[in-house]
Amino acid sequence: MSRTVIRGGLVITAADEVHADVLIEAGRVVALAAHDSEFTAGWSASAGRVIDAAGKYVIPGGVDAHTHMELPFGGTFASDTFETGSRAAAWGGTTTIIDFAVQSVGHSLREGLDTWHAKADAQCAIDYGFHMILADVNEDSLKEMDVLVEEGVTSFKLFMAYPGVFYSDDGKILRAMQRGAANGGLIMMHAENGIAIDVLVEQALAAGRTDPRYHGEVRHALLEAEATHRAIKLAQVAGSPLYVVHVSAEEALAELATARDKGLNVFGETCPQYLFLSTDNLAEPDFEGSKYVCSTPLRPKEHQAALWRGLRTNDLQVVSTDHCPFCFSGQKELGRGDFSKIPNGLPGVENRMDLLHQAVVDGHISRRRWIEIAAATPARMFGLYPRKGTIAPGADADIVIYDPHAEQVISAETHHMNVDYSAYEGKRVTGQVETVLSRGEPVIDGKAFVGRAGHGQYTPRGTCQYLI
Numbered sequence: 001m002s003r004t005v006i007r008g009g010l011v012i013t014a015a016d017e018v019h020a021d022v023l024i025e026a027g028r029v030v031a032l033a034a035h036d037s038e039f040t041a042g043w044s045a046s047a048g049r050v051i052d053a054a055g056k057y058v059i060p061g062g063v064d065a066h067t068h069m070e071l072p073f074g075g076t077f078a079s080d081t082f083e084t085g086s087r088a089a090a091w092g093g094t095t096t097i098i099d100f101a102v103q104s105v106g107h108s109l110r111e112g113l114d115t116w117h118a119k120a121d122a123q124c125a126i127d128y129g130f131h132m133i134l135a136d137v138n139e140d141s142l143k144e145m146d147v148l149v150e151e152g153v154t155s156f157k158l159f160m161a162y163p164g165v166f167y168s169d170d171g172k173i174l175r176a177m178q179r180g181a182a183n184g185g186l187i188m189m190h191a192e193n194g195i196a197i198d199v200l201v202e203q204a205l206a207a208g209r210t211d212p213r214y215h216g217e218v219r220h221a222l223l224e225a226e227a228t229h230r231a232i233k234l235a236q237v238a239g240s241p242l243y244v245v246h247v248s249a250e251e252a253l254a255e256l257a258t259a260r261d262k263g264l265n266v267f268g269e270t271c272p273q274y275l276f277l278s279t280d281n282l283a284e285p286d287f288e289g290s291k292y293v294c295s296t297p298l299r300p301k302e303h304q305a306a307l308w309r310g311l312r313t314n315d316l317q318v319v320s321t322d323h324c325p326f327c328f329s330g331q332k333e334l335g336r337g338d339f340s341k342i343p344n345g346l347p348g349v350e351n352r353m354d355l356l357h358q359a360v361v362d363g364h365i366s367r368r369r370w371i372e373i374a375a376a377t378p379a380r381m382f383g384l385y386p387r388k389g390t391i392a393p394g395a396d397a398d399i400v401i402y403d404p405h406a407e408q409v410i411s412a413e414t415h416h417m418n419v420d421y422s423a424y425e426g427k428r429v430t431g432q433v434e435t436v437l438s439r440g441e442p443v444i445d446g447k448a449f450v451g452r453a454g455h456g457q458y459t460p461r462g463t464c465q466y467l468i
């Protein structure tokens with residue numbers, strides 16, 4: 001049986017930081033013990049592979065609970081396939097992604113799920129699971145939710161935005177929440193008042209305000225806060241937990257904090273783009289601002305401090321990427337002269353672990369909190385723990401050796417995502433992935449990708465393990 005030993009690193013989990021050696025067998029962590037102690041004697045001699053991690057961090061692989069590989073949007077498709085996107089994720093120290101399968105209006109959840117399996121199966125370099133986007137809440141799709149939960153698709157995204165595409169009205173949302181309360185499915189909410197936003201879009205375009213920066217203005221922070229408030233109340237009435245995706249506005253975060261102070265099972269996710277980028281980027285000239293068009297939108301810089309505080313106080317529990325890349329050339333350009341036609345989404349699946357490590361360096365969060373928000377809590381939230389999100393006996397050996405002192409400059413020249421720009425072009429970060437194991441198999445080894453498409457397995461999930 002193939003054994004791997006990781007020697008001499010600082011093992012960091014959400015719970016602990018210990019100088020320990022890690023023994024891996026058959027793709028799983030078998031044991032951790034004090035470095036070079038009597039307990040680890042003989043481990044290296046019997047191992048097929050010994051990884052020297054002296055001076056490095058040994059961390060659980062990142063769990064990115066929000067990606068959109070090949071998502072059809074605005075007449076085009078997100079530019080990363082499961083093959084290119086999962087490989088880029090591995091380069092960045094992420095070993096599990098949860099992507100969103102999409103139900104099309106007039107079709108079943110099963111059809112949507114089958115379509116996403118056809119895109120992903122045998123393509124991924126790392127393990128993956130699916131959430132389901134509910135675009136058409138009706139008697140049949142509500143019944144199907146029960147079946148999907150049993151099969152391991154245990155979370156369902158609803159949209160208060162995008163009328164005519166993914167939008168659900170309050171009645172449909174309430175029904176889905178009631179069903180989730182009964183079957184254990186976690187409702188994920190895109191909380192923006194899309195009906196009001198569409199009025200503001202129409203008015204802006206009619207007044208000749210067509211540049212990318214108006215995307216940020218019409219998607220008002222108060223319309224994120226209002227929708228967040230409404231989603232919380234609907235969840236309360238339905239008796240269901242609620243997970244609000246891509247929180248960007250301080251006012252929306254305040255709604256989550258109020259609900260959590262009442263002891264409600266209300267959770268929030270934010271993304272690196274809201275922590276590191278702002279409306280200044282949306283206002284970049286020569287249509288460069290289109291590179292930063294996503295929804296919820298980037299906010300004025302002042303919101304960032306509130307988001308960091310939310311991550312420290314646990315009013316926000318998860319940082320995912322909402323990775324949804326569109327090339328500047330040919331894709332973002334669809335919206336020249338009309339910001340509402342710019343496909344929404346930013347690349348980032350490769351950058352998340354590094355940017356959050358930079359947040360450790362900058363003093364925003366601790367090392368253990370880094371692992372908590374990027375690996376452990378997403379795994380618990382979406383029913384993957386302790387198989388994913390930690391380093392403990394029995395866990396999958398999804399492990400990253402991380403060099404906390406390496407310096408790098410983020411750039412489209414060197415990234416591995418299939419997109420022609422980086423949202424973080426030129427940003428210096430301290431820290432870099434050195435080695436990535438997925439179920440004990442090397443995927444990244446120094447500067448080389450040594451994994452393969454199809455190594456990544458579809459991973460059915462349990463229900464939310466984070467409820468109060």
Ligand code: URP
Pocket residue numbers: 068190246293294295296322324344345346
């Ligand atoms: O702009 C974004 N976030 N695009 C992806 C779809 C979504 O709403 O998450």
Ligand code: ZN
Pocket residue numbers: 106107108111
């Ligand atoms: Zn159909």
Ligand code: ZN
Pocket residue numbers: 190245246295296
């Ligand atoms: Zn969304």
Ligand code: ZN
Pocket residue numbers: 066068322324
């Ligand atoms: Zn998304």
